[in-house]
Amino acid sequence: MTMNHPLVNRYVSDFNNALPQLAPAERAEVVSEIRQHIDDAMAAGRPIDEVLQALGSVEALARAYQLELLVTPRTSAAPVQPRSDRWLKIMGLLALGSLPTFIIVIVLGTIGLSFTVTGVALVAAGIADSAGALPVWVRSDIAPWLAVVSGVALTILGLLSSWGTIAYLRFVGRLVRRVVPSRASATV
């Protein structure tokens, strides 16, 4: 039941006029909440003078809101990086990291893959050659033992390069996560 008591109406409208600094939507909610409080208290049987006295003067109540909403620093439940800042950091990472990443992935990655494949093939060919079981479509110009030894060496080089590429990519991943935290990890 909305109490249309003149004292209540005056208090509410004075209170509304005392809050010019709040955004219109916020102000409307604040004022309607105080009106609701008065209605609830009167519905509970409390006399109107007592209810308004407990709320305090319009000016003091408005000041309390201003202090809480405009002056007190935020509790900041979820510190989220400003968008522009996030994008600047992402751009910076791209500018600084794209060339080294390009070179390392192309060079190390390619060496890793091709050396490993060639190395394993050479070892197989060397073993087959020494057993006299080389297929007719394969012609070997080097001694079988040389093929095996160089094959092993190439495989080792290839695996090392692959490992280096993977390690580098992991490092970049960690770096990106640290510089640009996701929203989920930022809330903790």
Place this chain on the structure above:
Amino acid sequence: MISDWSSQLKRGVLELCILQLLREEPSYGYEIVTTLDALGPLAAGENTVYPLLRRLKSDGVLETFLRESPNGPSRQYYRLTSDGRKRLIALSKEWQAMANAVEECLHKGDSK
């Protein structure tokens, strides 16, 4: 003055109590104020509780929604957001640690 001291003390604790009151179910301003009043020393007065509720809302710890009331226009209710739940857990731990330390401190004084 003692009342100054206890109002300073209450400022921070009040937030924890409001979050805790809203942990199980949503509530509205008048109900929150009267519940706190009934708790004696935690009685804070309308002109503290209502502005604090709005700040907790603007901080994203609480959110509001409208619900029909049995006698009249729909009421503005408050409930915890997921950030509010996290904050409640964090503040409870903080309070527990603080209360234990103060307790220990008082007993140290006793034994001398």
